[in-house]
Amino acid sequence: xxxxxxxxxxxxxxxxxxxxxxxxxxxxxxxxxxxxxxxxxxxxxxxxxxxxxxxxxxxxxxxxxxxxxxxxxxxxxxxxxxxxxxxxxxxxxxxxxxxxxxxxxxxxxxxxxxxxxxxxxxxxxxxxxxxxxxxxxxxxxxxxxxxxxxxxxxxxxxxxxxxxxxxxxxxxxxxxxxxxxxxxxxxxxxxxxxxxxxxxxxxxxxxxxxxxxxxxxxxxxxxxxxxxx
Numbered sequence: 001x002x003x004x005x006x007x008x009x010x011x012x013x014x015x016x017x018x019x020x021x022x023x024x025x026x027x028x029x030x031x032x033x034x035x036x037x038x039x040x041x042x043x044x045x046x047x048x049x050x051x052x053x054x055x056x057x058x059x060x061x062x063x064x065x066x067x068x069x070x071x072x073x074x075x076x077x078x079x080x081x082x083x084x085x086x087x088x089x090x091x092x093x094x095x096x097x098x099x100x101x102x103x104x105x106x107x108x109x110x111x112x113x114x115x116x117x118x119x120x121x122x123x124x125x126x127x128x129x130x131x132x133x134x135x136x137x138x139x140x141x142x143x144x145x146x147x148x149x150x151x152x153x154x155x156x157x158x159x160x161x162x163x164x165x166x167x168x169x170x171x172x173x174x175x176x177x178x179x180x181x182x183x184x185x186x187x188x189x190x191x192x193x194x195x196x197x198x199x200x201x202x203x204x205x206x207x208x209x210x211x212x213x214x215x216x217x218x219x220x221x222x223x224x225x226x227x228x229x
Contacts, residue, residue: 023122023150023157024229025076025112026068028059030200032225036090036132038139040169042214047169048092049139053102053132055086061110072193074114080124082106093137094170104130108145117191124148129166130221140168141206141219143178154191157184157198167208167217174217176208186229198227 032055040047064078086102093100105128112122129142146163158181165178182202190196201224208217 023112023120023152024059024227025078025080025110025122026061026064028227028229030057030225030227031055032057032086032223034086034088034221034223036088036139036219036221038092038141038167038169038217038219040172040214040217042211045213049090049169050092051088051090051098051100053086053088053090053100055084055088055102055104057082057084057104059106064110075112076122077111078109080106080108080110080126082128088132090132090134090139093134095134095136097134097136100132100134102130102132104128112150118154120152122150124150124161126161137170138168139170139219140166141204141221142166143180144175146178146180148180152186152190155186155188157186157190158182159184161204165206165208167206167219169214169217172211172213172217174208174211174214176206176217178204178206180204184227196229198229200225200227 034053037050059082061078068076084104088100089098090100108126110124114120125145126148127145131140144164144166146161148159148161150159161180163178165176167176182200184198184200186196186198188196204221206219
């Protein structure tokens with residue numbers, strides 16, 4: 001846990017010292033409120049976990065900040081590193097402890113192109129995972145990897161993501177498919193290359209393939225948040 005906190009703090013410090021980029025590809029720090037619903041069904045198993053978490057996440061591009069510091073450049077390419085932590089309350093664990101710890105990690109590649117001040121496009125190749133535990137039971141899901149194209153027109157930004165997914169319920173893990181949709185409202189003049197704040201709404205779904213004990217595993221996460229990008 002201490003390592004995760006230290007990693008997040010380093011990301012946050014690096015983020016504020018880096019140049020800003022409208023799609024948040026240079027750096028981004030966010031606070032999120034998440035609703036989670038995860039199900040696993042089988043011949044003799046019917047598990048359901050649901051609840052709420054609050055988390056903080058940071059994302060950064062080391063190579064992008066080193067080689068693409070000039071925000072006036074039209075093209076950007078770099079790595080993606082991210083981490084986060086949070087707490088929540090989840091129903092459905094086998095024991096009576098409903099308070100949960102949330103950990104997340106992200107890594108991948110990303111690129112963006114500015115057509116003009118009003119229009120930008122970008123894409124990420126992203127591996128990421130979210131894990132929730134009460135120090136006994138646990139659930140998790142993520143992408144491995146997913147393609148996530150984004151478009152910003154003036155102050156509105158939209159992202160979709162699709163690809164391979166991973167889901168785990170009580171230690172039973174299976175591959176599957178991943179989907180994400182996100183809308184973002186950026187405050188201020190989003191085309192000026194400075195640091196901006198934004199609010200967003202994000203929905204993610206993961207459907208796992210048949211497991212030897214489960215016929216199906218599904219997870220849904222809906223997030224509302226505030227970010228600095």
